[in-house]
Amino acid sequence: MTKDEVLDVFRECGAMLEGHFILSSGLRSPVFLQKARVFQYPAQTEKLCRALAERIRAEIPGVTKVVSPAIGGIIPGYETARHLDVPALYTERVEGQFELRRGFEIAADDRVVVVEDIVSTGLSIRECVDALRKIGANVVAAACLIDRSGGEADVGVPLISLIEYKVPAYPADQLPPDLAAIPPVKPGSRGIQGVK
Numbered sequence: 535m536t537k538d539e540v541l542d543v544f545r546e547c548g549a550m551l552e553g554h555f556i557l558s559s560g561l562r563s564p565v566f567l568q569k570a571r572v573f574q575y576p577a578q579t580e581k582l583c584r585a586l587a588e589r590i591r592a593e594i595p596g597v598t599k600v601v602s603p604a605i606g607g608i609i610p611g612y613e614t615a616r617h618l619d620v621p622a623l624y625t626e627r628v629e630g631q632f633e634l635r636r637g638f639e640i641a642a643d644d645r646v647v648v649v650e651d652i653v654s655t656g657l658s659i660r661e662c663v664d665a666l667r668k669i670g671a672n673v674v675a676a677a678c679l680i681d682r683s684g685g686e687a688d689v690g691v692p693l694i695s696l697i698e699y700k701v702p703a704y705p706a707d708q709l710p711p712d713l714a715a716i717p718p719v720k721p722g723s724r725g726i727q728g729v730k
């Protein structure tokens with residue numbers, strides 16, 4: 535898929551939000567890609583994830599498992615894994631730290647790709663990769679639908695993005711005046727109900 539085709543899917547699903555958003559990293563941004571609005575449509579999700587799976591298959595041979603950081607990564611991880619014909623697992627936050635969900639297993643000879651929805655700073659993928667390495671998993675790459683860092687994020691493994699789409703993000707104490715004038719909202723799940 536071309537960059538415009540991917541962005542059109544987000545626009546058509548009403549997922550390209552403008553305002554003042556607190557990102558997972560704590561940075562602030564005038565744009566939020568509300569992926570949940572895309573993932574409510576199976577046909578659109580299938581189209582994006584089929585294209586991502588094709589990229590993964592072409593660039594990373596022999597993938598045996600997909601693991602995604604909850605919550606946002608679960609649906610695209612599952613759909614991408616379906617196209618790769620491998621199992622779809624996920625990590626979830628337990629007292630703020632990612633852990634492989636209870637019941638899932640990864641063998642020493644598995645070749646794991648972490649599949650994420652959106653990358654901003656890459657922090658969530660790094661945390662997921664760290665959690666997987668801690669239990670001995672071989673993480674060979676990561677992949678995402680949209681890389682908002684424009685290729686700058688370091689996720690600790692090779693990152694395949696369906697598209698790069700550079701969006702501004704600012705520390706909370708360095709907001710441009712037009713952004714500071716808008717009350718901020720936090721759409722993501724990190725930090726809810728006492729979770730760090």
Ligand SMILES: O=P(O)(O)OC[C@H]1O[C@H](OP(=O)(O)OP(=O)(O)O)[C@H](O)[C@@H]1O
Pocket residue numbers: 557558559603604605606607650651652653654655656657658659721722723724
């Ligand atoms: O590259 P980063 O700076 O880590 O930002 C991107 C992360 O932010 C969002 O997750 P969030 O923590 O908001 O929770 P969610 O997955 O439940 O939406 C998104 O799903 C990515 O995981």
Ligand SMILES: O=C(O)c1cc(=O)[nH]c(=O)[nH]1
Pocket residue numbers: 556557558559565566567568569606652653654655682722
């Ligand atoms: O950085 C984030 O938290 C983030 C940005 C974005 O555009 N979409 C999203 O789901 N998370």
Ligand SMILES: [Mg+2]
Pocket residue numbers: 603604605606607658
């Ligand atoms: Mg997430």
